[in-house]
Amino acid sequence: MKYVMLICDDPSNYDDLTEQEQKRAYDEIFAHVEKWEKLGRYVDGGKELQGPETARTIRRNGSGGTVVTDGPYTEIKELIGGFMVIEADTIEQAIETASEWPTIRLGTCIEVRPTVTH
Numbered sequence: 001m002k003y004v005m006l007i008c009d010d011p012s013n014y015d016d017l018t019e020q021e022q023k024r025a026y027d028e029i030f031a032h033v034e035k036w037e038k039l040g041r042y043v044d045g046g047k048e049l050q051g052p053e054t055a056r057t058i059r060r061n062g063s064g065g066t067v068v069t070d071g072p073y074t075e076i077k078e079l080i081g082g083f084m085v086i087e088a089d090t091i092e093q094a095i096e097t098a099s100e101w102p103t104i105r106l107g108t109c110i111e112v113r114p115t116v117t118h
Helices: 020-039 091-099 104-105
Strands: 002-009 042-048 054-060 068-070 079-087 109-114
Touching: 002 042, 002 091, 020 042, 020 104, 079 091, 091 109, 104 109
Parallel strands: none
Antiparallel strands: 002 079, 002 109, 042 079, 054 068
16 A cells, blocks of 8 residues: 655754754654665655645635746645655555654654545
């Protein structure tokens, strides 16, 4: 079964990191991804997302048309910064994989959800 791992961060958690600490975090992420790709858990890729200032939110307006606004619709601290697709037999296996995400130590939270199969 496939699960999506949503990687949620408060960007301010990284404001005080030195360049060396940022590089270490990315190196740890790349090693984590490589480990789980080799074991067949990460499939269909995954991506880091650009910042919320590049986002556009589309909603239906009251007259049946649509309205496009810049950025996320709500004011929130934690933003979805990226995602991975996990292949696992159970949600517990998906959680095992997601629980090792390196930047959890910096305040990242991970949401794991099964995908809908039709």
